[in-house]
Amino acid sequence: MNFIKTPVKGMPEKTPNQMVLREYIIRKIKDTYKTFGFMLIETPLIEHIENLTNKQGGENEQLIFKILKRGEKLNEATNLSDMCDCGLRYDLTVPLARFYANNMENLPVPFKALQIGESFRADRPQKGRYRQFTQCDIDILADETNLAEIELISATVNMLNVLNIKNVKVRINDRAILKAMALSCNFSEDLLDTVFIILDKLDKIGIDKVKQSLLELGLKQQDVDKYCAYFDGNKENENCDEKLATMLKGYIDENVIDNLNEIISSSKHLLQGKCNIVFDPTLVRGMSYYTGPIFEIELEGYNLSVAGGGRYDKMIGNYCSKNVCACGFSIGLERIISVITDNNLISLDSTNATAYLVSKNCSKEQKLSILQKANEQRSNGQIVSVVTKSNNVKFQKETLKKFGYTNFVEDRT
């Protein structure tokens, strides 16, 4: 028989000491979002193949783990695409949309959802990129006002604060501003997605390479120069100022800019001392389903994005028989846990646990009295383990020490 003792590639297993910190962090996240009125829900890990391949998820759709049909239905399948009826979810947004459509009549309006659960992507495994990973999403459905954006940002920065994560920077932009900047330079509408993909690389490739890539698309030199001037100098701004607003006039609804600036100024007020908030006209966010404000949280000094999101008013409605606006934040839980671990940001009290090491020839009576004592201590919340003493008791104790055991009691034999 073939037994394989390593996990499937890219699928992490978690050891007891990893789990102690992980559990602590996840409980803190749940408890913090709970105070902001977010309600925990859970959706199945398996989703209808139709829902997963509906062209809303972009390139993630190529990364679906597909599940074979069973029994008769499999025998009836005549080709590959007919052999699968479901797959593992690749994000928490598709399941949320389905859940909301299925339960909306019994949910509050607006509905503030918190999900923490596993997602799967059949990616090529590489360092720091898993094929099974825990995602954490908060979403506010059916609130068309910027209260949604402000609450999402406020709750998430507070959550990071509770986890001792400092140097938090929130970048904010709006898809409508991105679009207006491009249109004001005579870029045609069908090129926008391509232009944004190039702009998204600005950080990595620099403004000259961005210019070159845009020219290669066949765009005119003077238009490209005008476009790149938007991002010249400091790409981080207090807010979307008068000057920019004037330049975009005619290409954008003025309310968009007011709305964005209110999100920025209100968040700044609410989160004084807890984070830095900037308007970043180069922020793109990958997913094409965003329709309004978009935001990303990075940790200064780490050059690491730990959360991202935005408004997506058109997607949930696909599952319902009416429009449902929505705004959400996806939290990079695995990254947050890494940052906390690597920088020792949370030091949990040593558990100060007790281990009774019982020899194999211990009398029944003595064993029972040890167990009784242990149960008393446990009922007071202490961590106590009663285990058989190993032949190599020194090594046994050393290993237990690595798991928080500091007190050892051996029976007399």
Added chain:
Amino acid sequence: MNFIKTPVKGMPEKTPNQMVLREYIIRKIKDTYKTFGFMLIETPLIEHIENLTNKQGGENEQLIFKILKRGEKLNEATNLSDMCDCGLRYDLTVPLARFYANNMENLPVPFKALQIGESFRADRPQKGRYRQFTQCDIDILADETNLAEIELISATVNMLNVLNIKNVKVRINDRAILKAMALSCNFSEDLLDTVFIILDKLDKIGIDKVKQSLLELGLKQQDVDKYCAYFDGNKENENCDEKLATMLKGYIDENVIDNLNEIISSSKHLLQGKCNIVFDPTLVRGMSYYTGPIFEIELEGYNLSVAGGGRYDKMIGNYCSKNVCACGFSIGLERIISVITDNNLISLDSTNATAYLVSKNCSKEQKLSILQKANEQRSNGQIVSVVTKSNNVKFQKETLKKFGYTNFVEDRT
């Protein structure tokens, strides 16, 4: 586009109010087992197909959700069995065995593991039987003594107690006693599994039908009569008494009976007033991998088994290069949650949450001051939601009340 708003059949989704109780219960379970020295681990939901189909899991193997290979590897596959390289786990025991083999050098001896996670079975969906469900397992690896059995039973009864579940009855038996009873009646060894499957139905079909089924196997009338006499009258006993021990002499190692009786008497002492503990010679437990004591917890009055387990000394070793004895308990988490819900065993304090209902034409300043006040209350641990006021505010409040909101504050407009 085809969007399906109901979940995949047999895959439950959990609403906010279900999750509040569920979270409470799962945290209590984790916290209680933690005091007994069990350590939380997590293993991937996807497992190598070889590990899932190694004939250890019995009929569960027919219930595997198989996952299609990706890319080139799929194209190279020439037949159905070659198209899948992994599948969803159907229990937590196979992943535990793999995890232990992969990590044993860094784990304490004995190792006390707690797992709470999703398992999948491609069963025909029916009421109360899910195709995705949360399992909860505790296992003690590498302890050959009955300390393992006693700690497992003691911890689990205490856990049920913490969850306000009363009327707990623990049934205990030993596979060696089951075997000795059959051998003492001249049943041949190769018929044992079939005999046990019949005996397992005693509760449902009664002793006469058991006799009839055994006779249909070709067993002799006088042997069948002798066998069934073991289970005559009250099938529940204080312990494995002298009389039975004498009858089994020659078919069983005497230590087995001493061992079992110590588990029973010690558990009784430790759990006085918390449960009823009986020796039940008809207890079979389905899985053929059990090698010693087996046990099951039922709730008297509900006629419902909520946990079951036993010793399985041969299985973990398949993954390691040496023998590793093991003993475990599988907790029926979904059933426990149902019992608690149906009987209102846990009433969580009303959350007494506050909702600020903000009208759409509320001034920026007023909105900000509401948000500031809300954040202050949240930092004191209160649950506060700031949301846009609906057109139908009466309905909005009524819905929020169902989710624990009792205080409503509206801005003046």
